[in-house]
Amino acid sequence: MGHQVLSGARRSGLRFRKFVDKALPIILSVAVFIALATLAALLVTVVTWGGHRLSPIIILNYPSANPNEAGMRSAILGSIFTVGLAAVICIPLSIATAIYLVEYSRGGRFSSILSYNISNLAGVPSIIFGVVGLGFLAYWLGMGRTIITGAFTLAILILPLVTVTCVEALKTVPDDLRQGAYALGATTFQVVRHVSLPRALPMMLTGGILGISRALGEAAPILVVSGLLFIREDPTSLFSRFTVMPLQLYNWISRPQPAFIELSSAGIIVLLLILLSLNGAVIGLRQFLTRRLGQL
């Protein structure tokens, strides 16, 4: 009797496992569907609300109280300047940090404290970075509420994110290659320069994309650091006053007139297009690098 029960249980267990095996892809695809549907719903909403407001005006005009004349030229230029500069500051720093953590001090106590702190930094609310940027950079160092202050603030904000990706990128380089190079008498620097870095670079760029995308969408720290919204002149230097796209979008969307809410949707489309073209360019660069790598 006992034997029979057991085998029955086993059989039903088998049936259950087979069921799970069949059901799992369906459950997983539901998850994918939800993610895609949310994205699609957002895009459809934005396009249906703001599509008809999409025109060169929105890119070429300065902010205005008249929704038919309002554009976000100063905000677009401000965003490009600040985020571009932030990437220039942040990406080399992140790569350097990652190289130190992975190649030079691997497994050390100091490096584990360091990487623990970097992960922690990634969880700090972005407005804190804004407050630090304002207090330390703008006032204490006397950099003022300028593009360069904004860029440094954003750079510090995305630093943990990009660094973590760079570390992971370096870790994917097989150790065999390093050991081989060491066996041939290469110094650590030579190993990094000739072996690890070229192989990790494409993936590091992905981290760069993530960082740039995040920086482009940040409103809170810039609201603190710059606080400006209405400027009718283009930034001319690193010490110009500036505003950024998310601030303009937020302001438009919270206004009472429906025309401004439509305008905000159109602005979001512009922001998305800039983001997409930026990402596209970096992906192109990554493919180019990967192909180069194939020729090594």
Add this chain to the structure above:
Amino acid sequence: MAVSMASTKMVGLILAFLLVGGVIGYVGGMFVAPAATQTVLKTVTQIQTERQTVTLGPGQAVTETVLRTATVTERVTVTQGPPTPTKVVLSGDIIIDGSSTVYPITEAAAEAFMKLHPNVKISVGISGTGGGFKRFVVGETDINDASRPITKSEAEAAQKNNIEWIEVPIAIDGLVVVVNRQNDWVDCLTISELRLIWNPNSTVRRWSDIRSGWPSSPIVLYGPGPDSGTFDYFTERVVGKAKSSRTDYVASEDDNVLVAGVEAERFALGYFGYAYYPQAADRIRIVPIKDDKVAGAECVIPTDETVRTYKYPLARPLFIYVNKKAWLDKPALKEFVIFYVENGESFVKQVGYTSLPSQYYKVVAALLKAGIVDNLYTISISPSWRNAGPR
């Protein structure tokens, strides 16, 4: 060796790409849209059309139009005729920061002013009333947009830095209390009932807790988040202490979200800025408010008229604060403030806010021109326009 060359190049390439991208975008932008140099005459016509659209509101349209046309003609003769004091080319920076509620009005004013005086560079920030005052009291900004009067501690800080100011009320902001369209039981709420609902120790959980006879369904509350001036004002006016409110409500800094929430929820009650009400009027129901502290008060529905004359108990002024030293030293700033006030009514209406009575703007502009800058609020606002709220 080839490898090293390649990798160095690659890093260089990325950096170059990012830099060049920014520069190309910037230079491209300059070429596509060269900086606009318009003749003054053209600007005048533009402003004229703007104003005419603005005057399409109900009531007093006829007199208003006549008045405006007069102003416009005057300006045209000024630009064409021999040099007059107004033709002096104004230039310089005007730095404005402060409330994001007041921002749209100041934006409209700054935009129109910069079209007339292209050499004046005006920038307007949205750091919030409090954040703006922090900069204003150290002399960092020339004008602060404020959705509430300056506080005692802010005034003390200003005194310490020898900053004096001119307080100019520029518009009226009403707060509306709204319910769902299916709500057929609420006919009016008193300030005391609102206090009962919104105070930090509120025991109101159901509608029946406010008045017996109302449904015993849980009340769902919507209101602005604690960073907004609207919240500061409502709590001070209704609860009696600024920033003191119950916290178990759906909070959003975006009033459009509050409208959507009340629209969807049958047992909802919410409050937000009056400017957001007109285009949501067919989606939600507005609740008349009675100030029961005032003897013989009635339930008042917020309308343009009751809000602008303060008959509606939840109406308050919006201000600009002007740095007195800058007012005296910077001709462009002086001109801008007078221009702002003179055309205040049309700017306020243009952005969908409630303006003060028209004669108010004329009085204040005249006072400012005459150099009378103190106590503008007391001089120019008729006592009958006040309510019991904090001023």
